[in-house]
Amino acid sequence: MIWNWLRRHPWLADSVFVLALGAGYVGNAAHAHHWMPGVPLAVAITLPLLWRRRQSLAVLLLVTTATVVNAFWYSELAPFAAGLAIYTVASHVPRRRSLMASVGAAAVLLAVGGSTVAAGQLIPEIILFASAWAIGDSLGARRAYTRELEEKAERLERERATEAARAVAEEQTRIGRELHDVIAHNLSVIVVQAAAANDVFDTRPDRAREALREIEATGRSALGELRRLLGAVSGDDTEFAPPPGLEQLDALVAQVRSAGLEVSVSVAGTPRTLPIAIDLSAYRIVQEALTNTLKHAHATRVGVGLHFTGDALDIEVRDDGRGNGSGGGGTGSGLIGMRERVVTYGGTLQAGPAAGGGFLVAARFPLEDVA
Numbered sequence: 001m002i003w004n005w006l007r008r009h010p011w012l013a014d015s016v017f018v019l020a021l022g023a024g025y026v027g028n029a030a031h032a033h034h035w036m037p038g039v040p041l042a043v044a045i046t047l048p049l050l051w052r053r054r055q056s057l058a059v060l061l062l063v064t065t066a067t068v069v070n071a072f073w074y075s076e077l078a079p080f081a082a083g084l085a086i087y088t089v090a091s092h093v094p095r096r097r098s099l100m101a102s103v104g105a106a107a108v109l110l111a112v113g114g115s116t117v118a119a120g121q122l123i124p125e126i127i128l129f130a131s132a133w134a135i136g137d138s139l140g141a142r143r144a145y146t147r148e149l150e151e152k153a154e155r156l157e158r159e160r161a162t163e164a165a166r167a168v169a170e171e172q173t174r175i176g177r178e179l180h181d182v183i184a185h186n187l188s189v190i191v192v193q194a195a196a197a198n199d200v201f202d203t204r205p206d207r208a209r210e211a212l213r214e215i216e217a218t219g220r221s222a223l224g225e226l227r228r229l230l231g232a233v234s235g236d237d238t239e240f241a242p243p244p245g246l247e248q249l250d251a252l253v254a255q256v257r258s259a260g261l262e263v264s265v266s267v268a269g270t271p272r273t274l275p276i277a278i279d280l281s282a283y284r285i286v287q288e289a290l291t292n293t294l295k296h297a298h299a300t301r302v303g304v305g306l307h308f309t310g311d312a313l314d315i316e317v318r319d320d321g322r323g324n325g326s327g328g329g330g331t332g333s334g335l336i337g338m339r340e341r342v343v344t345y346g347g348t349l350q351a352g353p354a355a356g357g358g359f360l361v362a363a364r365f366p367l368e369d370v371a
Contacts, residue, residue: 018049021081041070045081052088057101060085064105071112079125082109083132090136091143098140102133164336171337187222190215245279246306249286253304256290262301263290269308278365281341282315285349288338289317289361297321297359311368312347317361318354338363 025042044066052059063085086102093101106129110122197211253263274282286304293302299321307314335351338361342349347365354360 015050017084018046021046021049021084025081037073041066041073045070049081049084052085053092056085056088056092057097060089060101060105064108067109068112079109079128082106083128086129087132087136090133091140093140095137095140098137099133102129167336168340171340190218193218244283245274245276246283246286247279248283249304252283252287252290256294256302261290261294261299263304264301265304265306267306267308271306271308272367274313274367278313278345278367281345282313282363282365284341285315285338285361285363286317293317293319293321293359299358311366313365313367315361315363315365318358320358 025046026039045063048059048062048066060082063081067079067082082105086105089101090098092098106126109129110125193211193215197208197215200211201208249265253265256263290302290304293299297319299319302317302319305314305316305318307316335349338351339349342363342365345365347363349364350360350362352360
């Protein structure tokens with residue numbers, strides 16, 4: 001806890017350490033009654049350490065120089081300041097440069113110390129300098145590794161967000177094209193029914209009223225789908241044929257079976273006629289889930305279940321594969337597209353590992369407000 005606090009307040013920690021070290025050096029000079037030049041040199045040795053994190057090489061040079069001057073002019077001090085400077089260089093400077101600078105400073109300090117004491121008495125200083133460099137180099141390497149991991153995580157997060165936004169935009173554009181198809185189909189039906197009503201208006205008014213009722217139902221359906229669908233309407237030329245729906249599910253299943261995957265289909269409840277856009281989205285979800293199973297799940301069997309209730313359509317696609325059917329753990333563009341389709345109609349989508357193994361995609365389309 002204290003270490004974490006010190007890491008969050010480096011300037012305060014350095015100030016406390018420099019004051020403590022400086023007080024020790026000044027106290028040593030005062031105790032020996034060497035006020036001049038002992039006290040100024042003690043300050044010169046310790047004060048540069050306040051900037052050790054920003055100018056580590058310059059601080060090492062200043063501390064080494066002041067320590068050498070102090071040794072020649074006054075007396076040798078315990079080289080704790082030089083050890084801290086070496087540690088800082090090792091933790092902030094690339095290894096080759098830090099090693100050269102640290103070895104040079106240590107050699108100078110040891111040479112000066114060796115001129116006043118026996119060589120055997122320099123062993124503690126050698127251990128101090130070597131340990132300071134080794135610890136600093138280790139912490140510097142770990143800090144660089146952590147920084148690299150953080151940068152990589154940030155980069156991956158940005159890429160993931162960009163990919164998700166791109167997938168959403170593509171799916172919305174695709175939904176827009178499908179909206180164009182649906183509206184164009186409904187309008188063509190309205191035009192045909194209106195022309196038929198006009199032809200028989202005088203001779204067969206009952207047929208004209210029937211055509212008008214069809215026009216009203218088609219118009220209401222188109223308005224409902226227009227309110228629910230999001231995305232820009234594409235200006236591409238498209239045929240006025242209705243898009244695929246659950247009626248084409250048998251052909252889709254046959255195609256998947258031809259690829260070697262065993263597919264079973266079950267229908268519960270009473271099937272009902274769905275709005276074209278919901279029918280299309282339900283078909284696309286089953287198609288995407290089966291495609292993901294083929295590509296990613298390494299499955300042998302997959303079951304497709306449709307459950308019609310009074311107020312909803314539930315779709316389940318469950319495989320027995322080893323993978324996660326989505327190919328992306330729930331973040332792939334396929335699942336993003338399926339979720340966009342379901343959310344557009346106020347529904348829900350769940351996708352993940354199934355109980356007992358395999359992968360499950362479960363979607364619900366509310367139908368209570370469908371005209």
